[in-house]
Amino acid sequence: MNKLTIFGGSPIRKKDWPRWPQAEIMTERYLTEVLHSGRWGIGGKYNGTRLFNLRFADEFAKFHNALYCVTVANASVGLGIALEALGVTFGDEVIVPGLTWISCASAVTRIGAVPILLDIESDTLCISARAIRKAITERTKAIVVVHSYCTVADLDVLVNLSR
Numbered sequence: 001m002n003k004l005t006i007f008g009g010s011p012i013r014k015k016d017w018p019r020w021p022q023a024e025i026m027t028e029r030y031l032t033e034v035l036h037s038g039r040w041g042i043g044g045k046y047n048g049t050r051l052f053n054l055r056f057a058d059e060f061a062k063f064h065n066a067l068y069c070v071t072v073a074n075a076s077v078g079l080g081i082a083l084e085a086l087g088v089t090f091g092d093e094v095i096v097p098g099l100t101w102i103s104c105a106s107a108v109t110r111i112g113a114v115p116i117l118l119d120i121e122s123d124t125l126c127i128s129a130r131a132i133r134k135a136i137t138e139r140t141k142a143i144v145v146v147h148s149y150c151t152v153a154d155l156d157v158l159v160n161l162s163r
Helices: 025-037 052-063 075-085 103-110 129-135 155-162
Strands: 093-097 114-118 140-143
Touching: 025 052, 075 103, 093 103, 103 114, 114 129, 129 155, 140 155
Parallel strands: 093 114, 093 140
Antiparallel strands: none
């Protein structure tokens, strides 16, 4: 058995790894322009140019043949916006898997709704349809489904259940 490289053995890869991040010259120009623009968000003083995030949103929507695109700071903010777009509001219940990233529940609380944390399936680690069936009330407005650890939740069952 050969020794590991860390213990003096020969490395498997003989050439250097690719440089990262890889960026085109225009990317660097855009970053420099944003850096010196004084406008990193809607709070900055208007300087005669449209914000980069709005320009990006327009191009991204065009690329996907969509009418609109909204840029957000992170997925937590995006999840809150998606819930609001579904009509979830103060006091509504949103079913969330008990094993997931905290932003799934915090996005719910950020809009004034109540996260209902539920059990997961032992084989997929995704939210349990049985638990959802028992937890649905007249206040339930949405179900957050997370595909955990390279597994896929049972969407056929969950979509039918959500109806």
